[in-house]
Amino acid sequence: MENKELIKGSRLLLYEFERFIEMYDILFKVQSKQLKLNIPITRTAVHESWVVHFRCLIYFLNPGRKDKRDITLSDYLTEEEINELKVLFENWQERQSWEEKANEQLAHITWKRLEHNKSVAKKEWRFVEITLKVNDLFCKFLELANNKNLCEGLIQFKANPLILKYSQSDLDMTIGSL
Numbered sequence: 160m161e162n163k164e165l166i167k168g169s170r171l172l173l174y175e176f177e178r179f180i181e182m183y184d185i186l187f188k189v190q191s192k193q194l195k196l197n198i199p200i201t202r203t204a205v206h207e208s209w210v211v212h213f214r215c216l217i218y219f220l221n222p223g224r225k226d227k228r229d230i231t232l233s234d235y236l237t238e239e240e241i242n243e244l245k246v247l248f249e250n251w252q253e254r255q256s257w258e259e260k261a262n263e264q265l266a267h268i269t270w271k272r273l274e275h276n277k278s279v280a281k282k283e284w285r286f287v288e289i290t291l292k293v294n295d296l297f298c299k300f301l302e303l304a305n306n307k308n309l310c311e312g313l314i315q316f317k318a319n320p321l322i323l324k325y326s327q328s329d330l331d332m333t334i335g336s337l
Contacts, residue, residue, distance in 0.1 A: 160234055165308035168230040172219065173312045176297055179212035180321065183290040190286075207265070209286065213293060214261040220296045222248055232300065240303040247299055251292050253285075260284075294321060 185205050188194035196202045218224060222245040224231050232241050248254065263269065301309075301317040309317070 162308060165234060166310050168234060169308065169310045169313050171230065173310055173316070175212050175215045175219070176316075178208065179216055179290070179293065182206075182209035182212060183286065186286055206284075210261050210265055210284070213289065214258070214265060216293055216297065217254065217258050217261075220244070220248060220293070220300060235304045235308055236300070243303060244296065244299050247296055251296075254292070257284075257289055 182205050185194065185196075186209055189196055189202065189205075196205070219230060220232065222232055222241045225233065232244065236244070298320045301313060301320070304313075304317075306314050306317070
């Protein structure tokens with residue numbers, strides 16, 4: 160693939176990551192009582208947006224995805240580099256269940272979604288923990304990626320990665336299901 164196309168694709172990656180972190184920041188502030196969203200639909204929209212961007216990023220960061228229609232790791236990394244990222248990806252034990260949850264809650268109206276929503280434990284998203292994992296994976300991708308294939312925004316982010324500040328108790332912070 161041509162360098163120009165990879166740079167264009169990386170702008171989309173930057174967009175997805177920035178929106179994911181922005182929605183995380185709003186959710187974190189709401190959950191920690193630093194921000195109040197008075198209209199319930201606003202909170203739902205922020206939550207849905209966070210889940211949408213989570214799903215887009217996790218699809219991209221999945222070393223096993225090879226769909227030619229999608230922007231994938233193999234567009235930016237060598238097989239050896241992908242294997243480095245694969246270790247982190249596969250060591251995240253809960254990842255698959257979170258990915259399935261996102262697919263159930265966003266894709267379409269299903270009977271499985273109805274069943275899923277009956278369980279309070281399954282309804283809650285451990286959004287701080289998930290955001291930290293996605294951030295780690297994305298930073299590892301950037302560490303491995305060649306700057307000549309990245310847009311300026313990702314190169315800047317690579318030089319100054321996001322340090323998410325959190326306490327141990329924040330890791331238990333959750334948000335409900337959609």
